[in-house]
Amino acid sequence: MKLIINGEAIDVPERIRTVADLLEHFQLNKKIAIVEVNACILQKEQYATATLNSGDRVEIVHFVGGG
Amino acid sequence: MNERYSRQELFRPIGKEGQATISAKHVLIVGAGALGTGNAEALVRAGIGKLTIIDRDYVEWSNLQRQQLYSEEDAKARLPKAVAAKQRLVQVNSEVEMEAVVGDANVEELERLATEARPDVIIDATDNFETRMIINDISCKYGIPWIYGACVGSYGISYAFLPGKTPCLHCLLETVPIGGLTCDTAGIISPAVQMVVAYQVTEALKLLVGDEASLRGKLVSFDLWNNQYASIRVDQVKKDDCPSCGGNPTYPYLSYEMQTKTAVLCGRNSVQIRPAGKREYDLAKLAELFSDQGFSVDSNPYLVSVSLPSHRLVIFRDGRALVHGTKDIQEAKAIYHRYLG
Numbered sequence: 001m002k003l004i005i006n007g008e009a010i011d012v013p014e015r016i017r018t019v020a021d022l023l024e025h026f027q028l029n030k031k032i033a034i035v036e037v038n039a040c041i042l043q044k045e046q047y048a049t050a051t052l053n054s055g056d057r058v059e060i061v062h063f064v065g066g067g
Numbered sequence: 068m069n070e071r072y073s074r075q076e077l078f079r080p081i082g083k084e085g086q087a088t089i090s091a092k093h094v095l096i097v098g099a100g101a102l103g104t105g106n107a108e109a110l111v112r113a114g115i116g117k118l119t120i121i122d123r124d125y126v127e128w129s130n131l132q133r134q135q136l137y138s139e140e141d142a143k144a145r146l147p148k149a150v151a152a153k154q155r156l157v158q159v160n161s162e163v164e165m166e167a168v169v170g171d172a173n174v175e176e177l178e179r180l181a182t183e184a185r186p187d188v189i190i191d192a193t194d195n196f197e198t199r200m201i202i203n204d205i206s207c208k209y210g211i212p213w214i215y216g217a218c219v220g221s222y223g224i225s226y227a228f229l230p231g232k233t234p235c236l237h238c239l240l241e242t243v244p245i246g247g248l249t250c251d252t253a254g255i256i257s258p259a260v261q262m263v264v265a266y267q268v269t270e271a272l273k274l275l276v277g278d279e280a281s282l283r284g285k286l287v288s289f290d291l292w293n294n295q296y297a298s299i300r301v302d303q304v305k306k307d308d309c310p311s312c313g314g315n316p317t318y319p320y321l322s323y324e325m326q327t328k329t330a331v332l333c334g335r336n337s338v339q340i341r342p343a344g345k346r347e348y349d350l351a352k353l354a355e356l357f358s359d360q361g362f363s364v365d366s367n368p369y370l371v372s373v374s375l376p377s378h379r380l381v382i383f384r385d386g387r388a389l390v391h392g393t394k395d396i397q398e399a400k401a402i403y404h405r406y407l408g
Contacts, residue, residue, distance in 0.1 A: 006295050006297035030352070034286060041301065041304060059298065061287070065195055065219070067194045
């Protein structure tokens with residue numbers, strides 16, 4: 001499936017179906033992130049059920065603490 | 068008048084008028100590490116009226132790669148960062164009034180700094196979310212904008228929080244993140260610092276000259292090594308019932324129960340730290356996070372013990388921790404925040 005992730009077209013493996021799968025794929029599942037799909041921010045509880053479709057525009061920003 | 072600010076005045080959105088405005092403004096920077104020194108130098112060169120900077124740490128050799136105000140002399144002398152920063156900043160621009168505070172940015176101290184000489188903007192240059200939540204509540208309570216910034220590796224993130232207008236950090240996070248990567252575990256390259264500083268200082272200048280229409284308004288992140296950039300408009304995340312910025316605020320992170328408690332354990336060369344609020348750690352996940360970062364970890368159903376380069380950190384399920392190998396509360400707190408965020 002082809003997604004537009006943070007502005008870049010990226011081919012992700014077929015096993016990725018949901019936002020939770022995608023976060024795990026990028027090893028962001030243990031981090032606190034804000035995820036936007038097609039300009040709509042998702043609640044954390046929605047990650048496991050929110051399915052992704054080819055061409056979806058996904059923006060992911062994860063929080064870090066260092067400074 | 069000399070030509071010091073001529074190039075900044077030629078920049079139209081600032082101009083002579085904006086420069087005069089900037090010169091009457093006061094900025095509080097919380098933390099004098101990588102982000103703190105970068106922000107401080109840029110704002111002092113830009114000619115703000117007053118800078119207050121607070122930090123509890125001293126200069127070490129491992130700071131020099133990216134903490135731009137410090138020299139080898141400062142590291143040799145183990146000068147407190149706030150003191151060393153002020154020494155350098157006075158050389159850079161003696162026209163700016165400067166207050167350097169060597170101390171812990173706790174609720175009491177930050178509330179004092181926010182009320183005694185009310186800053187126009189607060190810059191976050193801390194390394195932990197507990198302090199950021201305190202800054203956030205102070206910002207909401209006293210109506211002072213603050214600019215979040217953080218970085219690790221080649222990644223950075225920033226957002227300008229405007230009380231009453233944007234969501235607050237509590238709306239975005241709900242809880243204090245734990246166990247994330249920090250500069251001491253994942254490293255950091257200085258361009259990532261400089262990029263976050265650039266975002267923070269630019270938003271600060273917009274606020275100082277009163278050009279709110281030009282604010283970015285988006286949570287922004289980047290990864291310089293992996294050539295990535297992301298930004299999200301987070302306005303819709305603002306919660307009307309947020310305990311920090313909602314209709315009936317209680318400012319939970321300013322209350323006594325939400326403050327970190329510490330105690331030196333007699334004869335054990337150890338400090339106990341009880342973090343703010345109620346926590347329930349998933350110890351298996353925590354152990355995995357530390358071992359992923361290359362630390363030697365022992366655990367049992369009740370605690371996780373991590374061997375750090377010069378200390379041992381023992382963390383219990385309720386978030387309580389023992390830092391072995393020090394009797395210094397400030398040092399223990401610094402270690403706790405460095406590794407647990």
